[in-house]
Amino acid sequence: MSSSWVLPGAQFDELLRSFRRRAWRWECQGTYRQPAEAEPWRRWRAGEPDDLAWLRPWLDQVAAATREGRSIARVRVFREPPTEYQRWQLEVGEANVAAGEDVRVLPESRARSLGLPTHDFWIFDEARVALMHFEDQQFAGSEIIASPEEVNRYLRWWGTACEHAVPLLAYRHEVIGRRR
Template identity: 30%
Template sequence: MTSISDDEFGRLLTDFEHTADHLETRDAYGTAVELPHMAKWAAGEHDDLEWLHGWCVTLRAHVTAGRSVRRARIVSEPLSDYQRWSYSIALPMVDAGEDIRWVPRCRLSSIAIPGNDFYLFDDRLVVFLHYAGNGLATAKTISTDPHDIELCRTAFEAVWSRAIPHREYQPV
């Protein structure tokens, strides 16, 4: 596996041909972009979500071009503060065309899941997302190994088949 930069990853998020499938397995993350907005939410302050605008524009462009963006979030219940916040900001992305689904961790006991979150692009390339214990991103690695791709494709589809669409999921 080869490390990639944030810029290279950003290019992959816009340049795929057909599908981008994202599996999230952690109960908390801590990206530099998100932390200030989550802090506002925790303090009960209003967030206009303008910081999501660029991603929503990208999602609309994907939908217009016939591309699919799916995100499956594996969550422990009751939800962590991070996931409650994440749920509270998901609707603009769903409205822009990202199919976000939630699956309680207890539904997945018999599913083999890779050790890291990932994006699978066009069933031909996988980007593994690596995090520190506190949820901060530490690295991104890329693989075109057929075994990695098959593991991620199979895991994603198994999780997806048990996941609940965002508009139907009721946070616990």
Template identity: 35%
Template structure:
């Protein structure tokens, strides 16, 4: 039986400070309404170089955690052509990588063929599932935490399938740039 709790704010941030070895995320949305990204996103859409100050706290946290030997990995579903927000994420991926994250890309059609779920989630240490919750305008509300072994194992299966079929950022960029 699943017993879930919803957390946000500092309690959510603590998950990234306290995991032991692996934090892994599946990103399925074509847009995210993140308040501190609003101005940089507008700058990006206007063809300007976005200010990266907003990114600093996350990048420092990732550098700290990956510097301890922990892994932070993601698979992002992507469309052809990518949405404006996903183009913004592609712009930001080198910053994530420089902080130690490994972000890979998976064509949305392939994800559907793999029967991956239609929602975002984090897995921490293959023991804790954090399913992301969003409200109006794609605004992040928090996560539902679930430690039920059957649910965690199911999501670990999806993680493994997504990771196996995804391509590295470098390979994705090389393939799509060559095709353009």
């Protein structure tokens, strides 16, 4: 019996809604090109205001999970210096934190020195891992891993990442402070 299977985007979204206790993401690409982000990113690059309406479904989902006692967290691996996309995420990410998501940052050189992976994934309830697959920097689906041995490897990476990552707002203050 196989311990992994491919899950398309819509079914993956259901997994994000249905976890019981904890969902945690390891995010390590320098840029993501999600269709829903194209216009907001263009506006940010042009210095135009953003009402974050495009992000509202996610923020509402995070807030609802938090009210129910469930947690959503992520560690973002940032290039040094951060990519343009990552600089945008430093600003947008404040809304994620306000909604209840624990967002942290780990510099890429530190992630490498710790032997952390170079591919994105989610861990759900410490029981399943969703390896994220991308095509041209766009989410294309995920591969679900449920083998306890494999899941434990990802759990070790999770512990290491969380131990060394910095809260997003502290990282943002440090990066913005250096530019002044």
